Amino acid sequence: MTTQHGILKKISGDDDIIEPTPGQIMRARSLRHWGLMIGGIVLCIIVVLAILAPGVAPHNPYTQILSDRLLPPVWDSQGSMEHILGTDQVGRDYLSRLLYGARISLMIGFATVLLSGFIGTSLGLMAGYYGGRVDMFINYLITVRLSLPGILVALAAVQLIGGSLPVVITVLGFMLWVRFAVVIRSATMQIRNMDYIKAAKAAGCSSFRLIVTQILPNVLNQFVVIATLEAAHAILLEASLSFLGIGVQPPLPSWGLMINEGKDFMFFKPYLISIPGIALFCLVLSINLVGDGIRDVTAPENRN
Amino acid sequence: MLIYTLKRVLLALLVALTVSILTFGLLHLSSDPAVALAGEDATEEDIQLVRVQYGFDKPLPVQYMTWLTNALQGDLGTSYYFGIPVSTLLAQRLPVTLTLGSCALIYAILFAVPLGVLAAMRPNTWLDRFCLSLAVSAQAMPSFWFGLMLIVVFCLWFPLLPVSGSDTWKHFIMPTIVLGTNAMPAIMRLTRTGMMDVLATDYIRTARAKGLRPNTVLLKHALRNAVIPVIAVIGIQAGYMMGGTVIIETIFALNGMGLLAYESIMYFDLACMEAVVLLLCLVFITTTFVADILNAWLDPRIRIR
Numbered sequence: 001m002t003t004q005h006g007i008l009k010k011i012s013g014d015d016d017i018i019e020p021t022p023g024q025i026m027r028a029r030s031l032r033h034w035g036l037m038i039g040g041i042v043l044c045i046i047v048v049l050a051i052l053a054p055g056v057a058p059h060n061p062y063t064q065i066l067s068d069r070l071l072p073p074v075w076d077s078q079g080s081m082e083h084i085l086g087t088d089q090v091g092r093d094y095l096s097r098l099l100y101g102a103r104i105s106l107m108i109g110f111a112t113v114l115l116s117g118f119i120g121t122s123l124g125l126m127a128g129y130y131g132g133r134v135d136m137f138i139n140y141l142i143t144v145r146l147s148l149p150g151i152l153v154a155l156a157a158v159q160l161i162g163g164s165l166p167v168v169i170t171v172l173g174f175m176l177w178v179r180f181a182v183v184i185r186s187a188t189m190q191i192r193n194m195d196y197i198k199a200a201k202a203a204g205c206s207s208f209r210l211i212v213t214q215i216l217p218n219v220l221n222q223f224v225v226i227a228t229l230e231a232a233h234a235i236l237l238e239a240s241l242s243f244l245g246i247g248v249q250p251p252l253p254s255w256g257l258m259i260n261e262g263k264d265f266m267f268f269k270p271y272l273i274s275i276p277g278i279a280l281f282c283l284v285l286s287i288n289l290v291g292d293g294i295r296d297v298t299a300p301e302n303r304n
Numbered sequence: 305m306l307i308y309t310l311k312r313v314l315l316a317l318l319v320a321l322t323v324s325i326l327t328f329g330l331l332h333l334s335s336d337p338a339v340a341l342a343g344e345d346a347t348e349e350d351i352q353l354v355r356v357q358y359g360f361d362k363p364l365p366v367q368y369m370t371w372l373t374n375a376l377q378g379d380l381g382t383s384y385y386f387g388i389p390v391s392t393l394l395a396q397r398l399p400v401t402l403t404l405g406s407c408a409l410i411y412a413i414l415f416a417v418p419l420g421v422l423a424a425m426r427p428n429t430w431l432d433r434f435c436l437s438l439a440v441s442a443q444a445m446p447s448f449w450f451g452l453m454l455i456v457v458f459c460l461w462f463p464l465l466p467v468s469g470s471d472t473w474k475h476f477i478m479p480t481i482v483l484g485t486n487a488m489p490a491i492m493r494l495t496r497t498g499m500m501d502v503l504a505t506d507y508i509r510t511a512r513a514k515g516l517r518p519n520t521v522l523l524k525h526a527l528r529n530a531v532i533p534v535i536a537v538i539g540i541q542a543g544y545m546m547g548g549t550v551i552i553e554t555i556f557a558l559n560g561m562g563l564l565a566y567e568s569i570m571y572f573d574l575a576c577m578e579a580v581v582l583l584l585c586l587v588f589i590t591t592t593f594v595a596d597i598l599n600a601w602l603d604p605r606i607r608i609r
Contacts, residue, residue, distance in 0.1 A: 035440075143315070144322050146540075147592070149547030149584040152565055156331060156577055159569050236446055240551055243448045244566065259449060270456050277449035285444035292440070 029297045036293025042286035050102035058084070059093035061100045061253050066091050073271050085275055088258070089265055094272075097253035098279055104254045105283055108169060108238045109231035115173025116234075117227050120180025125211050125219075127181070128188025138181065145178050151240060159246045168247050172234050180226050187219045221298045228291030232284045239280055255280045308600055316593050323585045324375075327578055328368050371578070381575035385568065390579045393564060398583075400470050400560035401553070404479055405545050411484035412491060413538065420495025421527065427500060435496070439489035447548060451482045451555040468557035479556045486548055487541040494537050498530035532603050539595025543588030 020028075030036055049056060065087075072079045073086040073094070085094035127138035157171045191197065192215070200214050239256030241247030248254040250261070255276040262272030338355040339346075346354075355361045359370065374381065380390035423435040458465045458478065469475050502508060503526055511521045549562030557563070561580060568576035 144319050147585050147588045151547045155569050273452050280446050
């Protein structure tokens with residue numbers, strides 16, 4: 001609304017008004033969107049810290065120094081700059097574990113979404129494009145998957161197969177495809193009846209080529225939005241699994257696992273659970289804000 | 305209406321059957337139950353003995369059919385870990401979880417619907433922003449961490465509530481808050497958008513133009529139509545809550561289905577696991593079914609589809 005006027009004022013000359021390009025409108029709207037900006041900045045910081053973890057982390061996250069067990073963080077009267085966030089119950093530096101833990105969470109989010117996004121988008125495209133029986137069958141699959149209690153099935157599956165990072169990613173990937181399928185399906189159904197699809201069909205375009213080159217690029221917006229929200233979902237689920245002890249296995253510094261290991265000491269050292277919890281909250285919040293922001297900015301009804 | 309209901313019943317039954325096949329197959333295929341059951345020091349012969357005794361040597365479809373016919377007659381097998389019939393276990397544990405679930409649902413609705421309506425009445429004000437940030441924060445909060453922090457606050461700093469157990473109503477307060485907060489964002493957002501859509505319609509303008517009191521318009525004309533999509537979401541959220549109880553009951557040691565699920569998973573108690581997963585599925589299917597029927601009853605347009 002106001003953004004467009006702002007741009008128009010800025011770039012218009014005396015009498016000829018230059019239309020802003022879609023990219024410019026988008027950029028201006030993104031910069032105006034508080035949630036997107038805050039979420040984006042926090043997410044960028046976390047990603048950079050995770051990538052640079054080996055350089056930034058003050059200590060090795062796996063080295064146990066039993067004489068330095070349960071040292072308090074720096075804001076405590078007995079804290080020191082040596083261990084800014086203190087140490088855990090076996091004397092590992094908490095800040096270093098936190099930084100390395102960000103890598104695990106981000107990897108879980110990214111890899112899970114790759115798998116679930118592929119499954120869900122393929123199903124959604126097929127259901128929306130072919131309609132009829134294919135659609136009925138895929139809809140049925142969606143209903144069945146929705147009625148399975150997700151976390152319970154994930155717990156059982158991971159426990160039976162044996163917990164490890166790849167297993168958690170695979171199980172979550174095969175669970176979280178539903179929202180992709182639902183959204184991409186309805187988006188495809190709208191696009192299917194458009195004239196340019198009919199034109200492509202008339203020109204002899206094969207179904208596969210049509211779906212991949214004509215429909216897929218037009219549902220990419222929705223895909224990105226769902227992908228961010230589902231990545232946050234996957235990160236929370238991984239933390240829950242690891243917290244229950246059925247997920248990423250020690251000594252890996254998963255945030256959920258850190259809370260699990262710290263909960264026996266939580267009445268004496270509350271920081272052991274509050275620090276990884278806050279980190280988890282910030283990461284999930286920032287990803288959700290970015291997802292909501294992208295949806296707001298790219299939604300066609302907000303364009304004028 | 306009758307045809308619609310019948311169609312939905314058929315679909316629900318079909319889904320329940322598929323889910324039972326899926327869980328049975330998954331749980332039996334992903335590991336060898338006999339090995340887990342026989343223990344770590346078991347010899348090959350012991351394992352073979354266990355296999356024959358529990359019928360694991362028969363082909364999977366045969367095992368499934370035996371299990372299904374027994375289950376339909378109310379016999380869900382015996383729990384390997386607890387040593388009592390699974391149906392007795394479920395009867396003991398289900399009331400706790402149903403109490404927790406309904407308390408949490410009521411709590412979530414009591415907070416989310418009024419906040420959603422308030423936000424829709426004053427869009428883009430500080431009130432709206434506040435409600436939205438509440439929803440976004442609740443969504444990002446890991447429920448297990450929220451539960452632990454509540455324990456630290458209400459049991460350590462202000463010792464008001466018991467840490468764990470399920471004896472009195474006080475034991476249910478913290479689990480209710482944690483479980484309900486999980487379901488709040490979806491309900492609040494949908495109430496807000498539903499309400500905003502309805503408030504923009506012509507008939508609301510007409511109602512206002514003819515001089516009805518603002519509250520009458522809001523509560524009688526707008527809210528009734530705005531809650532229709534919300535009911536469907538509440539049905540789904542109620543189903544999700546059942547799954548969420550696994551984490552929350554484990555934290556607060558609340559002796560319900562969720563804790564039973566966790567224990568049976570930890571101890572490879574296959575019979576128990578299957579029964580719990582299936583029961584939670586049935587609860588989900590029932591809640592969504594009830595929500596659908598309620599929706600169709602409230603909104604005649606849905607019945608025709």
